[in-house]
Amino acid sequence: MRLTIITDAWHPQVNGVVRSIENTNAELERMGVEITMITPEAFRSIPMPTYPEIRLSLTTPRAIGKALAASNPELIHIATEGPLGLLARRWCVRNGMAFSTSYHTRFPEYVAARAPIPLSWLYAYVRWFHRAGGACMVATESLKAELEGRGLRNLRLWSRGIDTELFHPRPLSETPFGLPRPIFMTVGRVAVEKNLPAFLDLDLPGSKVVVGDGPARADLQARYPDVLFTGVKFGAELAQAYAEADVFVFPSRTDTFGNTILEALASGVPVAAYPVTGPKDILKDRPEAGALNENLRIACLEALSASRQQxxxxxxxxxxAAASRQFLDNVIEAKTQGRRRLLRLRRLQRKPA
Structure with missing residues (x-):
């Protein structure tokens, strides 16, 4: 089985989209799926304004069409709504090739935080982009319900997984990072959409640690000199950092899941977060593993007494393994459903104005 995945989010970016695709690919290859990736690595690119770590590909419909045709795909998945995803969608529609998509990031909110574009316009683009696919994958039930309320109809669940061998509980040191306990930690991109000041402004005992990098790091590091900013960590070093935390704080209100929540929980670290999509889906059956509250300070303090075992x-x-099987089932289903959607879309396009 040959699967081609098109994504604007790829190395050297470090984020949940990239990690989700990488881990899914590893499982799919174990299932015998032959995967071709079409990513910004293959094209000239420019840094995204206000977020230079993200590269915007500069290419043509012909180049994308040539790359897609060369992969000879049986199945196509478009992971992102950026330049490569847009050109891949165009090629699929024109050539009658069914495809699936995924909604990893709150694209409208992400763009609106950086440009004066009305959310209604951005959600109109999201509906237009995803409606041509046979299935649009989302990570949680609450996100599915939210997007259905915004007019998306072809939604399918695709959950996430965690490497519980890499991320696991470890003995706690007395002064991790040379700091007094309790350690309140967050991990991820240091960027405006992560809402980090909501955490960094809190009056909490002990110490605060931010693991990660991004365009907002220099500004936040200057504004919060008492907070430890470690920069990006990977692999065993990242897992060790997680395991030293007393509470993992997730201040974002715009993530669609929160892979870092799973990494923290696997490390035996209770989570403090707002009761929003992602945290409320992961902790809905195990409230004793953390604390959700619209008052993030209360959530942080309550999480101190939560169960590391839970x-x-x-x-x-x-x-x-389970998440990747779910992904593959969705892509296969999209091949059938997508043909019907493309036929309807073509008929609509042929109707006179």
Whole structure:
């Protein structure tokens, strides 16, 4: 089975989209799926304004069409709504090739935070982009319900997994990072959409640690000199950092899932977050593994007494093998459903104005 995945989010970016695709690909290859990736690595690109770590590909419909045709795909998945995803969608529609899509990031909110574009316009683009696919994958039930309320109809669930061998509880040191406990930690991109000041402004005992990098780091590091900014960590070093935390704080209100939540829980670290999409889906059956509250300070303090054992047990319920099987089933279903949607779309396009 040959699957081609098109994504604007790829190395050297470090984010949940990239990690989700990488882990899914590893499982799919074990299932015998032959995967071709079409990413910004193959094209000239420019840094995205206000976020230079993200590269915007500069290419043509012909180049994307040539790359897609060369992959000879049986199945096509378009992972992002950016320049490569847009050109791949165009090629698929013109050539009658069914495809699936995924909604990894709150694209409208992400763009609106950086440009004066009305959310209604951006959600209109999202509906237009995803409606041609046979299935649009989302990570949680609450996100599915939210997007259905905004007019998306072809939604399918694709959960996430966690490497519970890499991320696991470890003995706690007395002064991790040379700081007094309790350690309140967050991990991820240091960018405006992550809502980090909501955490950094809190009056909390002990110490605050931010693991990650991004365009907002220099500004936040200057504004919060008492907070430790470690920069990006990977692999065993990242897993060790997680395991030293007393509470993992997730201040974002715009993530569609929150892979870092699973990494923290697998490390035995209770989570403090707002009761929003992602945290409320992951912790809905295990409130004792963390605390959700519209008052993030209260959530942080309550999470100090949450169960590290229960946190680990929550993470053990998520596997990449199960999530990847779900992904593949959706892509296969989209091949059938997508043909019907493309036929309807073509008929609409042929109707006179």
């Amino acid at each position: 946190a680990r047990q929550v993470a053990e319920g998520f596997s990449w």
